Amino acid sequence: MRFSMLTASACALIAVAATSAEAQTTLTIGTVNNSDMIRMQGLTPEFEKAHPDIKVNWVTLEENILRQRVTTDIATGGGQFDVMTIGTYEVPIWAKQEWLKPLDGLGDGYDMDDLIPAIRSALSSDGKLYAAPFYAESVLTLYRKDLFEKAGLTMPEKPTWDFIAEAAEKVTDKDAGIYGICLRGKPGWGENMAFLGNMAREFGANYFDADWKPQFESEGWKKAVTLYVDLMQKYGPPGAASNGFNENLQLFGQGKCGMWMDASVAASFVTDPKQSQVPDKVGFAPAPCGVEGCPNDGFNWLWAWSLAIPNSSQKAEAAQTFISWATSKEYLELVAEKEGWANVPPGTRTSLYENSKYTEAAPFAEATLNAIQHADPSPTDDKPYYGLQFAAIPEFQGIGTAVGQQMAAALSGSATVDQALKQSQAIAEREMSRAGYPK
């Protein structure tokens, strides 16, 4: 008797638990541990308050680990994530694989036309949006106005690499712990290769030519890498070959760098007095140019961390509700209200750059918007792939990482520039022929 009562109440309990679980959808969201995402995670209660039937479960991982996890999961149909944070490299490839659900239910108030056109097209395939931009970035030259003044330099509106080399020499004061130039050296397709791939473009070279032949031994790559290694060895900080975005951010924030060319999102960190010791001494210029007669739109890269829904998710509707919230205008206002306008995720919506409250709080707004608007990753006659600082083919990830290692070897002096480029060319040719290019 007692036993059966117990069983009955246990059953009732389970039933209650089951119904409440049914009523509430739990979303598992995989994301990168970048500051803007961590802020989003912190604001989740606001979302859950507005949508009491949805609960959000965060999986926040370091970029490389996250990328490995989500790729394995989506390729094997593991179905572990309802929302994945991916970039402009993955979106075209994954959309083509039909791994992603098109985002067609973001709601009426979403105002898709407000998304910056370059970003929207980067995340679309056949006119359908496959990922919603959370924040986007291009490249900027950040420099120390005070150090430039002291050295009697003025940053031109469109700097050239000749000028940058001269400035790096003049600004460097190693005894005072000031290095003229800080650049990415940490190997990886999304680390040093993002910078170097773009620098090679500044000298007129791409990853592959129209016939998919790797270009690492071309004139442009040689000039770019030679200059890069030379500048970094003479005027760069120690340990440059293991410095990625984050390490340079740390160095620049401590006032140890004269110049730094990197993702535009860096601007909001180095101007934030809570994180930087030089918040009001930073100037912004476009990425430098290495060829005669710099083209008007300059050489910018484009990247957008975006939210997408894998096809294997069973909770697409709730997932779209979340994505719509996290990438909406209202979300930007929410962040502004809690953390100030300078901290809102940049680069995704035109209306943000028309908002005077934002442009006043963020001195880097104009330079960022300008760089993003002038980045066009589409294929061209001499560049068969989509992408600027990367090539959106599955093989690029491996090639970029292996070549990045060669560049780090050149930077650390354990290989010459010529050796490193020759190796890179060999690696890339080997991989491309294995993958069956030209396709």
Next chain:
Amino acid sequence: MATLHTKSAARAMMAPAVIVLLIWMIVPLAMTLYFSTLNYTLYNPISTPFIGFENYSYFLTDPTFLAALANTLILVLGVLAITVIGGILIALLLDQEFYGVNIVRLLVIAPFFVMPTVAALVWKNMMMNPVYGVIGQLLQAVGLAPIDWMTEVPLLSIVIIVAWQWLPFATLILLTALQSLSADQKEAAEMDGAGALSIFWYITLPHMSRAITVVILIQTIFLLSIYAEILVTTQGGPGSQSTNITYLVAQQATSYGDIGAASAGGIVAVVLANIVAIFLVRLIGKNLDA
């Protein structure tokens, strides 16, 4: 009759463990063998044509394969050398009488409890970073230039990190062995006028030989498959200076998404591990009269 009975009982008792391990070994191994003959990438999981040994020739002709092989050996031997020699010295030290033996013991064994990723992160950032790292600051304080560990001596850096993790294990086992050496034996030798060095050489060291064997065997098993420490610190670079076989295989799977090549690499690694195992058994197996 009784022995027969115990024999079959013994077999029955061993069976569950042996069977689950057999399944654990054979199922993934068979799948890996099968995948290693396919043109199978994560980006094309639907069409996976049979391509015979192409993945093997691709993996074995990888320009970094030989370097990775050499790095694996250096890594294993380097860590073994440091932990065995260091372990003996520290065990000898801890075997002495001094104030606070118990606390020093706790200090020495602590790294054994630290998870590999944490160990690697702490060493990379807080110890070995050329600007903020403690080692760099110490060097600068005495007027030397800081070393950029991860770039200038990547493999040595990893050897140091891994050796730090395994030193306590070696020390503990060697210390237990040392403490089982009877004081009488040593005293007798001392009476005979033997110096400290010859006591160590002729009495202590032979006594510890079995323990040394155990340390080498167990550590080699773990050291052959070092992965997390490389991933967190150098990612195999610069170039391929700190890529070991495990990391090379991992790269095929994670950065190329090439399951065929990774499987072939996995099989190659298994073969190499077995060669090492046979070698180990020949070399030191006798010492372990099982």
Next chain:
Amino acid sequence: MARNVTTGRKIGTTILAWFVGLVIFFPILWTFLTSFKTELQAISIPPVFVGFDWTLENYRTIQTQSNYFHFMANSIYLSLGSTALGLIFAIPAAWAMAFSPTKRTKDVLLWMLSTKMLPAVGVLIPIYLLFVRFGLLDSRLGLIVVLFLINLPIIVWMLYTYFKEIPGEILEAARMDGASLGKEITQVLAPMAVPGIASTILLNVILSWNEAFWTLNLTTSNAAPLTAFIASFSSPQGNFYAKLSAASMLAIAPILIVGWFSQKQLVRGLTFGAVK
């Protein structure tokens, strides 16, 4: 009999031993100290040792960002679960190997150990596919099984070497008295084997706690242990040394404390037959 040691020598040894101990422990000590600094103090040059304003801010930040106790509970489940399972399979096997050895016992042991040499990355995709098929992804059960399997050879070997040191005569005497197999194990063997088993449990808990390949690749959130927790703090944007230190301390503290308190038990069985 303790030998006479001169005080001078003892002091010399004390200094040397403490120096060595502190050098080995230093990375952990430094992480501990850094975890109470602000981010700017954590990278200040020259470094500050103890003369900073101690703050709990980093720990607070980490707890608001990810629920530490959820990860810790998983770590506990996984390491205890896999250890329990391991003992169930390993004790009979090791007992049989130790007391009824055959010519092949040694081969079986070495074969078991050799299964540990398979590089995990080589079989990641096969295992992942199996986990997808059986719905085991992100389940504690799936991970317990994997951890159990990768540690089983070590457990068997450790128990085997420990059991082997138990004199066989005692068993024979018990058998003469007509003790059954069950009695033989529970009443004669178990009391003698307890230290070895305790030590095995500890080592296995440590190994499972620190396993960072499978635990990271086969979990997302429900079953994610502290190795996944650490991966969220490994290199975020901005200054992160202090937060990383705090997260590191949180990840290693439970096992470090357990290890320290039970080091005597751990050491007693951690001989792998190295001591005769």
